[in-house]
Amino acid sequence: MRTLSIASTGMLAQQTNVDVISNNIANMNTTGFKRQRAAFQDLLYQQETRAGTSAGGDQAKVPTGIQIGAGVKTGGVYRITEQGAPQSTGNRYDLAVDGRGYFQVTLPSGETAYTRDGSFQLSDQGELVTSDGHSVQPGITIPPDAVDVAISKTGQVQVKTAGQVEMQTVGQLQLATFVNEAGLEAQGGNLFLETSASGAATIGAPGDPGLGTMMQGFVEASNVNPVSEITALITAQRAYEMNSRVVKTADEMLATSSQLR
Numbered sequence: 001m002r003t004l005s006i007a008s009t010g011m012l013a014q015q016t017n018v019d020v021i022s023n024n025i026a027n028m029n030t031t032g033f034k035r036q037r038a039a040f041q042d043l044l045y046q047q048e049t050r051a052g053t054s055a056g057g058d059q060a061k062v063p064t065g066i067q068i069g070a071g072v073k074t075g076g077v078y079r080i081t082e083q084g085a086p087q088s089t090g091n092r093y094d095l096a097v098d099g100r101g102y103f104q105v106t107l108p109s110g111e112t113a114y115t116r117d118g119s120f121q122l123s124d125q126g127e128l129v130t131s132d133g134h135s136v137q138p139g140i141t142i143p144p145d146a147v148d149v150a151i152s153k154t155g156q157v158q159v160k161t162a163g164q165v166e167m168q169t170v171g172q173l174q175l176a177t178f179v180n181e182a183g184l185e186a187q188g189g190n191l192f193l194e195t196s197a198s199g200a201a202t203i204g205a206p207g208d209p210g211l212g213t214m215m216q217g218f219v220e221a222s223n224v225n226p227v228s229e230i231t232a233l234i235t236a237q238r239a240y241e242m243n244s245r246v247v248k249t250a251d252e253m254l255a256t257s258s259q260l261r
Helices: 002-026 226-258
Strands: 036-042 045-049 066-069 072-079 086-088 095-098 103-106 112-115 135-137 146-151 156-161 168-172 175-177 185-188 191-193 202-204 213-216 218-220
Touching (some): 002 072, 002 226, 086 095, 103 175, 146 213
Parallel strands (some): 095 218
Antiparallel strands (some): 045 066, 086 218, 095 213, 103 112, 103 135, 112 191, 146 156, 156 168
């Protein structure tokens, strides 16, 4: 009976859906996290009678035919990159991007990774790094005698040292954008890697056309909406239950046919 196979694909699809939703809910408070959604596609159809075939007469043709579907599959899990709300932290090294763009960080392997998590700190050498110790590109070093640090909306980093009146520029932060941000490969730790699907990174200064601006003393919250996630979770649960009910019904039908005398 095809019903058992079809219903099983529906249960597997909804399990994937729940996995994605649960990951969203788990990362509600993850800085810079972007929620995901599962997209589904119907499977191939079995053609029992093809539409448009001859119905016996010279001109008569079957208008619709008979197609029996084989169920559903997960077509993809895509990332929704809409802006998260800025949250004030009071830390002068925390940065949020207002608009498009990713911070660039250097991994221990030498690769360049990208992140929306601007929870930055200083290393023992005064270098601007992520919470995992990865250097922010291009390298920014804060002098040890700095008494004030200001980062402009355009990414210019200025410091004021003891005994000086004027601010001095020590570096310029840059942002990276991609043609297809959803094509970036998540690595965990709020980091992404460039892929052939995302396209090559386009580097520019904050505030340039197509790039967002910096917000000092803020971080970007996740864009997960708890209410919509719980609603989606309940919908997925009900869909799973309905598919399991189909399996039960098919089993009862098979039991009935096996008892025929």
